[in-house]
Amino acid sequence: MVRFENVGLRYGSGPEILRSIDFHLPEGSFHFLTGPSGAGKSSLLKLIYLALRPTRGRIALFGRDVQALPRDELTTLRRRIGIVFQNFRLLDHFTAIDNVALPLRIKGAKRKEVEGHVGELLAWVGLGGQDEAYPPTMSDGEKQRVAIARAVIGRPSVLLADEPTGNIDPEQGIRILHLFEELNKLGTTVLIATHDQSLVSRYKHHPVLRLERGELKRIGPTRTVSARGRARAEP
Amino acid sequence: MNWRRAAVPFERERSERYLPLVVGLMVFLAALALAVAFALDGAMERWRADLKDTVTVQIPTGGPATASAATGQRVEAALALLRATPGIERATPLPVSEVERLLEPWLGRAQLGLPLPTVIDVVRVAGAPFDRADLAQRLQAAAPGAIVEDHGEWLTRLVKLAAAVQAIAMAVVVLVGAAAAIIVVFATRAGLAVHRNTIEVLHLIGARDDYIAKEFQTHALWLGVRGALYGLGLAALALALLGSGLADLELLPWLTFAPDLRALLALALLPVATALIAMATARVTVVRALRRMP
Ligand SMILES: Nc1ncnc2c1ncn2[C@@H]1O[C@H](COP(=O)(O)OP(=O)(O)O)[C@@H](O)[C@H]1O
Ligand SMILES: [Mg+2]
Numbered sequence: 001m002v003r004f005e006n007v008g009l010r011y012g013s014g015p016e017i018l019r020s021i022d023f024h025l026p027e028g029s030f031h032f033l034t035g036p037s038g039a040g041k042s043s044l045l046k047l048i049y050l051a052l053r054p055t056r057g058r059i060a061l062f063g064r065d066v067q068a069l070p071r072d073e074l075t076t077l078r079r080r081i082g083i084v085f086q087n088f089r090l091l092d093h094f095t096a097i098d099n100v101a102l103p104l105r106i107k108g109a110k111r112k113e114v115e116g117h118v119g120e121l122l123a124w125v126g127l128g129g130q131d132e133a134y135p136p137t138m139s140d141g142e143k144q145r146v147a148i149a150r151a152v153i154g155r156p157s158v159l160l161a162d163e164p165t166g167n168i169d170p171e172q173g174i175r176i177l178h179l180f181e182e183l184n185k186l187g188t189t190v191l192i193a194t195h196d197q198s199l200v201s202r203y204k205h206h207p208v209l210r211l212e213r214g215e216l217k218r219i220g221p222t223r224t225v226s227a228r229g230r231a232r233a234e235p
Numbered sequence: 236m237n238w239r240r241a242a243v244p245f246e247r248e249r250s251e252r253y254l255p256l257v258v259g260l261m262v263f264l265a266a267l268a269l270a271v272a273f274a275l276d277g278a279m280e281r282w283r284a285d286l287k288d289t290v291t292v293q294i295p296t297g298g299p300a301t302a303s304a305a306t307g308q309r310v311e312a313a314l315a316l317l318r319a320t321p322g323i324e325r326a327t328p329l330p331v332s333e334v335e336r337l338l339e340p341w342l343g344r345a346q347l348g349l350p351l352p353t354v355i356d357v358v359r360v361a362g363a364p365f366d367r368a369d370l371a372q373r374l375q376a377a378a379p380g381a382i383v384e385d386h387g388e389w390l391t392r393l394v395k396l397a398a399a400v401q402a403i404a405m406a407v408v409v410l411v412g413a414a415a416a417i418i419v420v421f422a423t424r425a426g427l428a429v430h431r432n433t434i435e436v437l438h439l440i441g442a443r444d445d446y447i448a449k450e451f452q453t454h455a456l457w458l459g460v461r462g463a464l465y466g467l468g469l470a471a472l473a474l475a476l477l478g479s480g481l482a483d484l485e486l487l488p489w490l491t492f493a494p495d496l497r498a499l500l501a502l503a504l505l506p507v508a509t510a511l512i513a514m515a516t517a518r519v520t521v522v523r524a525l526r527r528m529p
Contacts, residue, residue, distance in 0.1 A: 049439060050439075050529060051435075051439055051529065052529060053529045071444075071526075072443070074529075075441055075442075075443050076441075078439060078440065078441040079440075079441035083439060083440065085436075089432070089436045091242060091244070091433060091436070092244070093240070093244040093246075093247065094237075094240070094242070095236075095237070097236055098236055098237055098240070101236060102242065102437075102440065103440050103441060105238065105242075106242075106437065106440065106441060106442040106443075106446050107441065111236055111238040115236055118236075150440070154441070
């Protein structure tokens, strides 16, 4: 699904903040990406969701070398990746349901075709009655769940989350991790970036990629307890 | 669900509120320039028709002492000479009523009773050589006091001047269009900066450049249409006032802002052109900015 080979990244003419990164996320796997603040976790996610280009090395998504792809194809790849951004990045002038529907709307879907589905997904993340609420009126935990719904509405093959429990209380954090595990059971490849060690230790059964001083180490179980091979179904 | 609300929250941006006013001002200027160009077009057509090989000869009335019979003789002599001159197709004295009509704008109706000159309308053979000075000399001998008036020379100059003014007016229209495009470029760039976060989110969740550009170009289109309508409304008012003012004063009778079909069409196209310029400019600006994102 996601493969990095000898990837390096620097911002402008600064130091190389990611050095010789090599890893592979197999289809249906569930990984944590940890490391202290400033280690480069968010940068690594940005490389995967194609917000940044590596300064060296090779990145392949879904078996395709991203450096070689034309602009239009990159958009097609982005549509297969769901992103839960660090600060949610919801559109404040859109209601919860419009935010969730956005990835379908930009693909040209008609309102009638998606309305029911979007409503169901909001209910699934526990926001049944809040379809018409605007993000500025919601709690961080609620916003996070809207962001997750938006990330998965297009049934992505890969789900990336940047510090998804960062701004919310531990109970909400557990709920959200539970949602990710559910999605993983349905076949989605999941990668969660977090600096929260307690969170990682609570989910010991998932392998961990640890970033330190720009280098990546793999720890934890090498085999993932995932739903690999199981058919991907609608959440 | 609201499928029609733009993903880019333009309605929250207040710095753009003056854009339609600025565009309106430019459309106003362009509309005035166009109106002048078309008014001159009409005038030039008339002048060119006048210019067509016409010469007039005036035989002044010889004052109260001279008998009208003497004037009649001079007119006859002049007509005979003109008709015998090669290169002249026709020479006809204008009826008195026609002369009165021609003089009315200058003298008013009070002219009645004044000794009017006899005016002979001379039509030249098209393209034939014509020596004005020679004719004037010979006429002077045959009919003392006769004056040859060749409008050609000053009409030619007038037409040239009008054409130059027209060219300037069209240049004003083009420059105003270019200035409008520049304004839209800067407004769009400001919009891109203000809405950078939203644009980035749209881009990252899989919006094509075209999708984002469409939001901006639709927004620019309506700003352009609004501006153009303000400007056109103002121009219509100004032209109506100017037109009625000119008519009242009976000044510059050749300069009319009468609703000529071509002029109306050009003015109607102005908002369309403005909207298209705004839209195309916004699109190009946005697509170029988006290309800088990976
Ligand atoms: N846009 C940027 N420009 C320059 N430096 C950046 C930028 N984003 C991140 N960095 C730097 O890259 C390093 C890694 O940052 P980041 O990927 O955000 O780490 P993490 O998510 O692990 O906290 C930090 O030293 C940070 O200052
Ligand atoms: Mg980070």
